[in-house]
Amino acid sequence: MTATIAAQDRTAAAPTNRPRGARKRRISVPHLLLVPAVLILVVGMGYPLIWQFVTSMQEFGIKQQFGQPAPFVGLENYITLATDPDMWVVVGRSLVFCFATAAITVVAGVLLAVLMTAVGRFARLTLQISLLLAWAMPVVAAMTVWIWLFDRRRGVVNYLLDMIPGVDMNRYSWLSNPFTFFLVACVIVVWMSVPFVAFSVYAGLTQVSDEVLEAAQLDGANGAKRLRWIILPMIRPVLMIVLLLQLIWDLRVFTQITMLQDAGSKASDFDLLGTYIYKLGAGSQDFGMASAVSIFVLALTLAISWFYVRSLLKEDQQ
16 A cells, blocks of 8 residues: 555656656757857957956057057056046047937937838838848948038038028038037938938837727727837837937947048047047057056946946846
8 A cells, every 4th residue: 555655656756756757958059059159259359358357457558569568557547547637538438429419319220110010011111122222332432422511612512501581501511510510410320320220110119019009999998009008018028128229329439420520620629539549559558558448448338328227137037
């Protein structure tokens, strides 16, 4: 009798143990699949990051480029940056620029995505092809066109604005004033970034259930209310990731600012963090200070990304 009960207990316990072991094996497979990607990231990004961090604690100039040992200065470069008012002016300017361009880009991208869902097939294809062409255009080629558009002597923008009665834009130099310089830069960056946001949000909108929207419409919700209270909350993960990516990309913008400076002014009032690092390194041959600013930008990027990472951790716990 006792042996029979024990055998029944083992039989009842066996199915419970097998799924638990299978569940553990299923959990370990995704981690194993992540190993190659993690190794590639460590090898591809680990060495440059370590080199930047080590160089940021050295006095690394042009002599060190020809083999002379670099003196170790510890945190001296970081202290110099922390006490440099010009550095913080560039940081503040870069943050204002990246938050403004990212916000405008996301709003414009959402509106275009909503428009693509509302228009007919032919109009949607035309809009999508136009966005793809703008997105696929090389940066240098696009910047050449934009610089020509805002040229003070032959620019189309000045010509069209000058035709408005009471507006005098003859030979107006957009790139000689910091405010109009960054206004032009904002227009260019937004124009180049909107297609990515529009397509990403449009992909999210296609997953919104038509039944939910029809039910809200029957309840009296107009288009604006459906967008505000139903559509946007449902595509919130997509909006968060595109906003985060835009903040990171616009904080590190370099090519557009450099080419605009080549066509206008290279003064420090026209610098963002990307051009500021370039001038410290390639311009002044002070690679130690440039590396310190690069590490600071990395820390700033992680700080901006922390809100999104924290929300991901909360969702994972739930």
